[in-house]
Amino acid sequence: MIPVMRPWFGPEEQAAVGEVIASGWVAQGPRVAEFERAYAASVQAGHGVAASSCTTALHLALVLAGVGPGDEVVVPSLSFIATANVVRYAGATPVFADIDPATGNLTAKTIDAARTARTRAVIIVHQGGVPADVDDIRAAHDDVALIEDAACAAGSTYRDRPVGAGANIAAWSFHPRKLLTTGEGGMITTDDPEWAARARRLREHGMSVSAADRHASGSTAPEEYTEVGYNYRMTDLQAAVGLVQLRRLPELIARRRALAARYQELLAGIPGLTTAGDTEYGTTNYQSFWIALPADFPMSRNELLTFLAERGVSARRGIMAAHLEPAYAGVPAAELPHTEWLTGNSLILPLFHAMTEAEQDQVAAAVLAAAGA
Ligand SMILES: *Cc1c(COP(=O)(O)O)cnc(C)c1O
Secondary structure, three states: OEOOOOOOOOHHHHHHHHHHHHHHEEEEEEOHHHHHHHHHHHHOOOEEEEOOOOOHHHHHHHHOOOOOOEEEEEOOOOOOOOOHHHHHOOOEEEEOOEEEEOOOOOOOOHHHHHOOEEEEEEEEEEEHOOOOOHHHHHOOOOOOOEEEEEEOOOOEEEEEEEEOOOOEEEEEEEOOOOOOOOOOOOOEEOHHHHHHHHHHOOOOEEEEEOHHHHHHHHHOOOOOOOOOEEEOOOHHHHHHHHHHHHHHHHHHHHHHHHHHHHHHOOOOOOOOEEEEEOOOOOEOOOOOOEEEEEOOOOOHHHHHHHHHHHHEOOOEEOOOEHHHHHOOOOEEEEOHHHHHHHHHEEEEEEEOOOOHHHHHHHHHHHHHOOOOO
């Protein structure tokens, strides 16, 4: 089977992990601090705070923004379920907004339709790596906290800068389904030094001084627990891998963009087929190469998934819609016609760094056969 995604590692990652093990300090320590600085610099943010995942990073972002019980947070339904779940972790209510079907992202206008007097924040997702138009959203919604779920968007660009540059706060994922992976892992980036300092305490049980800093300084002064925190730490084992992967990122993106362009050429003969792509204001890292089927496509999306599997191609349904899941039955939502169309008619095709042109030809041939083209 041709997999939908496969991480790309070399001997450098193995060597980096070996060095951490040899050092004897494997939990959050100097490698995490180094990875935070390097990652924040790569997205032109003032501060990086590593976390155990993007999910936990998003939860911290909501806490920093003061979101709590009684508040509503506007989120796209069209996203991985974690985007909605974190609102529940904070004790608040998610309100689902629709998306622009060309990008899969919230717009200033779709957010409007979901806002009420209780809206405290919006989570803007850069879905599948395609940047959302954040300037437009900021201009219309600067009276609420804007949190960017950039889980998929490492290396995507917005108006000639990296996605995340200029964000109030952005959260990133290093899960193996994303471009840059540490096994599991996440990060907050922000320009606000107070938010960064509080996030560092909150991710480590609310401790006033981190264990790593106490160790480095040799201090014997007892730490204080200033508020209830969490264990959302990343380990130095993960950060060591992240530092190597971050150096690989330009090469990973170049390869994905070349393969995506090749898919677009190979599939150009299918009338009405839409595919993920760049927008007029930014570029995608093609973390997901999704295609959406036209109404007259000879088979349904689910039939096409089976057809592809029978031909050795492991595709996936397109991005899920949280409001259709039992966990979110009855949750408030705006009208979601574009969300329902895109989630029901799209699928994600295999795309990974080591994919060969022959493998890609096999995938494209199968899709073309299904289309009768
Ligand atoms: C993957 C993903 C997440 C969750 O990331 P984890 O690091 O696995 O917690 C959140 N939001 C979006 C949009 C994602 O794609």
